[in-house]
Amino acid sequence: xxxxxxxxxxxRASTTLAVDxxxxxxxxxxxxxxxxxxxxxxxxxxxxxxxxxxxxxNDGKTKYTPAAGLVDLRKAIATRLKIDLNTDYxxxxxxxxxxxxxxxxxxxxxxxxxxDEVILPAPYWVSYYEMIRMAGGNPLIIEAGEEQxxxxxxEQLEKAIGSKTKAIILNNPSxxxxxxxxxxxxEDIAEVCRKYDLYVISDEIxxxxxxxxxxFVSFASLSDDAxxxxxxxxxxxxxxxxxxxxxxxxxxxxxxxxxxxxxxxxSTGAPGTMNQFAAIExxxxxQDGVEAMRKVFEVRRNYIVKRINEIPGVSCIVPDGxxxxxxxxxxxxxxxxxxxxxxxxxxxxxxxxxxxHVAVVPCSGFGAPGxxxxxxxxxxxxxxxxxxxxxxxxxx
Ligand SMILES: Cc1ncc(COP(=O)(O)O)c(C=O)c1O
Numbered sequence: 001x002x003x004x005x006x007x008x009x010x011x012r013a014s015t016t017l018a019v020d021x022x023x024x025x026x027x028x029x030x031x032x033x034x035x036x037x038x039x040x041x042x043x044x045x046x047x048x049x050x051x052x053x054x055x056x057x058n059d060g061k062t063k064y065t066p067a068a069g070l071v072d073l074r075k076a077i078a079t080r081l082k083i084d085l086n087t088d089y090x091x092x093x094x095x096x097x098x099x100x101x102x103x104x105x106x107x108x109x110x111x112x113x114x115x116d117e118v119i120l121p122a123p124y125w126v127s128y129y130e131m132i133r134m135a136g137g138n139p140l141i142i143e144a145g146e147e148q149x150x151x152x153x154x155e156q157l158e159k160a161i162g163s164k165t166k167a168i169i170l171n172n173p174s175x176x177x178x179x180x181x182x183x184x185x186x187e188d189i190a191e192v193c194r195k196y197d198l199y200v201i202s203d204e205i206x207x208x209x210x211x212x213x214x215x216f217v218s219f220a221s222l223s224d225d226a227x228x229x230x231x232x233x234x235x236x237x238x239x240x241x242x243x244x245x246x247x248x249x250x251x252x253x254x255x256x257x258x259x260x261x262x263x264x265x266x267s268t269g270a271p272g273t274m275n276q277f278a279a280i281e282x283x284x285x286x287q288d289g290v291e292a293m294r295k296v297f298e299v300r301r302n303y304i305v306k307r308i309n310e311i312p313g314v315s316c317i318v319p320d321g322x323x324x325x326x327x328x329x330x331x332x333x334x335x336x337x338x339x340x341x342x343x344x345x346x347x348x349x350x351x352x353x354x355x356x357h358v359a360v361v362p363c364s365g366f367g368a369p370g371x372x373x374x375x376x377x378x379x380x381x382x383x384x385x386x387x388x389x390x391x392x393x394x395x396x
Contacts, residue, residue, distance in 0.1 A: 069096025178319020
């Protein structure tokens with residue numbers, strides 16, 4: 001038979017899902033495995049949001065909507081962004097898609113030509129790398145190590161830019177690192193983007209999960225220039241515990257938004273109509289649930305960071321946002337744990353899962369070898385037990 005698509009053939013399976021599926025397989029075999037793999041809130045979707053979807057179904061809102069999403073939803077998004085991020089978008093600049101992940105993909109399809117480079121600060125969310133490739137682009141990795149708090153500097157950015165560089169993807173606060181850029185750090189990066197005319201895909205899906213009273217600053221709110229060149233990516237998955245509803249969105253200039261809407265209209269169309277009604281309620285209804293969840297995450301973050309730093313052999317720096325922590329395991333390289341020689345973070349994750357019955361994500365796939373990622377979007381009971389198991393696993 002004829003050759004299949006080379007671009008598609010090069011897409012790698014998600015490392016996050018690989019650990020998760022091994023953990024699920026062990027659980028199915030009856031083993032007591034605790035998962036810290038996938039990043040989704042352990043809370044249920046709030047009742048008022050569920051009720052809005054049920055009402056939509058009962059009212060017969062079960063037909064197609066415009067490809068870019070219901071006008072009322074796009075207006076609700078523009079209003080929420082104005083309140084929370086201080087940006088001024090018309091609803092026509094908003095495109096709704098089937099999750100923030102889908103929005104990133106469509107944004108890349110809208111701006112890239114074959115061979116264009118996209119700057120990707122490492123550690124990065126693994127899907128960005130694959131999506132850049134799927135859209136015909138080439139990821140250009142800039143390393144941001146733990147010593148620089150996993151954040152790139154404007155000097156690094158400027159040095160990396162070449163004639164084919166078209167865009168940068170910034171994820172703030174970040175998955176997997178939990179780091180948050182300050183206003184002045186973002187301003188310095190924005191100045192380089194202006195100088196070299198780069199588009200900025202700013203994935204701000206964790207913006208409501210920021211701790212220690214830190215200020216979240218949206219890239220698009222920095223200046224008129226930043227507003228024009230930024231595509232904000234956002235969604236309801238993380239802030240409203242709605243991962244399964246598949247509603248994400250992008251906010252961009254009119255030209256980009258139009259291309260994204262056209263792209264959606266000929267591929268997926270809009271996400272489920274009743275889910276869009278649920279998202280209107282999430283964004284326009286009471287917001288106290290968002291703050292309540294944020295507070296719970298902050299308590300868990302404080303606990304997990306303290307415990308990790310008390311355990312000999314591992315350490316972590318304090319994440320400012322999202323619900324992830326990067327545990328440094330470099331001191332364990334060369335040791336034998338759970339009967340396995342630990343040569344890298346993949347070995348550690350497998351050994352810890354098989355012998356300690358805890359699933360964490362190795363970070364080599366995120367461009368950060370020597371680290372594993374825990375999520376604290378898990379119950380306090382599970383976090384406590386997971387860390388007890390880590391202690392035991394390292395002592396054995
Ligand atoms: C940085 C980042 N962007 C986007 C997403 C995906 O969000 P959604 O569920 O809305 O597709 C995730 C989920 O893990 C994420 O970590």
